Amino acid sequence: MHPHIRFTPENNELHLLDQRLLPGQEEWFICRTAKDIIFALQEMVVRGAPAIGVTAAYGCCLVAATADPVSPGWSRQVDQELNALAATRPTAVNLTWAVDQMRRVWRDRPHMSLEDLRQVWTEQAMALHRQDEANNRTMGVHGATLLRDNDTVMTHCNAGALATGAYGTALGVIRAAVEAGKRIHVLANETRPFLQGARLTAYELSKDNIPVTVCCDNAVGLLMTRGMVQAVIVGADRVAANGDAANKIGTYTVAVLAKRHNVPFYVAAPFSTIDFATASGADIPIEKRTPREVTHIQDKMITPPGVPVLNFAFDVTPAELIAAIITEKGVLKPDQLISFRSEF
Numbered sequence: 287m288h289p290h291i292r293f294t295p296e297n298n299e300l301h302l303l304d305q306r307l308l309p310g311q312e313e314w315f316i317c318r319t320a321k322d323i324i325f326a327l328q329e330m331v332v333r334g335a336p337a338i339g340v341t342a343a344y345g346c347c348l349v350a351a352t353a354d355p356v357s358p359g360w361s362r363q364v365d366q367e368l369n370a371l372a373a374t375r376p377t378a379v380n381l382t383w384a385v386d387q388m389r390r391v392w393r394d395r396p397h398m399s400l401e402d403l404r405q406v407w408t409e410q411a412m413a414l415h416r417q418d419e420a421n422n423r424t425m426g427v428h429g430a431t432l433l434r435d436n437d438t439v440m441t442h443c444n445a446g447a448l449a450t451g452a453y454g455t456a457l458g459v460i461r462a463a464v465e466a467g468k469r470i471h472v473l474a475n476e477t478r479p480f481l482q483g484a485r486l487t488a489y490e491l492s493k494d495n496i497p498v499t500v501c502c503d504n505a506v507g508l509l510m511t512r513g514m515v516q517a518v519i520v521g522a523d524r525v526a527a528n529g530d531a532a533n534k535i536g537t538y539t540v541a542v543l544a545k546r547h548n549v550p551f552y553v554a555a556p557f558s559t560i561d562f563a564t565a566s567g568a569d570i571p572i573e574k575r576t577p578r579e580v581t582h583i584q585d586k587m588i589t590p591p592g593v594p595v596l597n598f599a600f601d602v603t604p605a606e607l608i609a610a611i612i613t614e615k616g617v618l619k620p621d622q623l624i625s626f627r628s629e630f
């Protein structure tokens with residue numbers, strides 16, 4: 287996969303491969319202001335927790351780039367725009383994590399000029415982007431040891447290069463296993479309603495020649511009954527301190543079925559997705575998205591007019607259903623996370 291998030295510091299533009307249009311069209315959405323970034327995050331031009339974090343970090347750069355250095359109120363304006371950026375999607379903790387990282391360097395040098403802040407933030411955002419890819423590659427090496435040659439691995443949503451700075455979390459583990467010479471077949475659940483599995487996971491794996499088959503979300507039970515799945519690996523939007531993990535709606539259902547059929551269920555997530563301030567999954571905010579994602583397929587309405595719709599974007603898988611959490615620090619049992627609390 288080629289890079290899908292490209293920042294050009296010379297002119298302060300962020301180019302995002304528009305994920306709303308994949309796989310049919312490869313078009314770039316250009317962000318020049320914080321408003322553009324907020325639109326891109328809310329409308330899911332870019333999505334996936336670590337990719338949201340990387341985009342938000344570059345968003346801070348655009349906030350600084352567009353602030354007026356001669357206005358005495360520039361720092362208040364920057365502060366307000368950062369708050370707006372951090373509020374765009376509630377579940378993916380990488381968003382607030384990334385904005386906090388950027389704020390921290392500002393807080394350490396509060397009297398910095400706007401020009402210096404622009405410079406420091408550009409370096410910081412690019413470093414955060416590089417670090418995300420490095421973490422994913424390390425997670426891949428750790429997680430690949432859990433997969434065997436000829437395994438069929440199910441995944442839900444898209445936790446690949448497109449959902450991160452590069453390489454992917456769940457798909458990073460699969461990529462690393464393939465790079466280590468294992469033959470892995472991927473079952474991508476289609477992931478209604480935004481179809482991250484059918485559109486994005488299938489797109490990026492087929493581009494990399496990794497065998498992938500798309501399945502309807504409601505086929506999971508049958509596939510497991512038939513012994514067609516050896517492992518499940520998913521990403522996460524936020525992992526609570528006790529190891530409960532929020533991920534795309536439907537993940538919990540897959541985890542319950544995996545338990546029933548003795549299929550190991552793994553979560554691949556960097557520490558930027560682990561939220562030690564949230565005690566358990568019950569405290570994780572769950573994003574509700576527009577009914578239109580459910581009522582329409584492209585421009586065609588498929589439900590009767592006036593019928594209400596529930597469109598929760600995420601659910602929470604309790605730690606007891608998770609065999610291990612694959613992180614850049616190694617493969618951990620969910621209850622081992624807490625021992626890393628003081629480090630973060």
Ligand code: MRU
Nearest residue numbers: 333334335443445449521522534
């Ligand atoms: O609504 P989305 O597409 O942003 O949801 C994304 C997911 O649920 C991913 O599985 C998660 O962010 C992990 S991405 C490495």
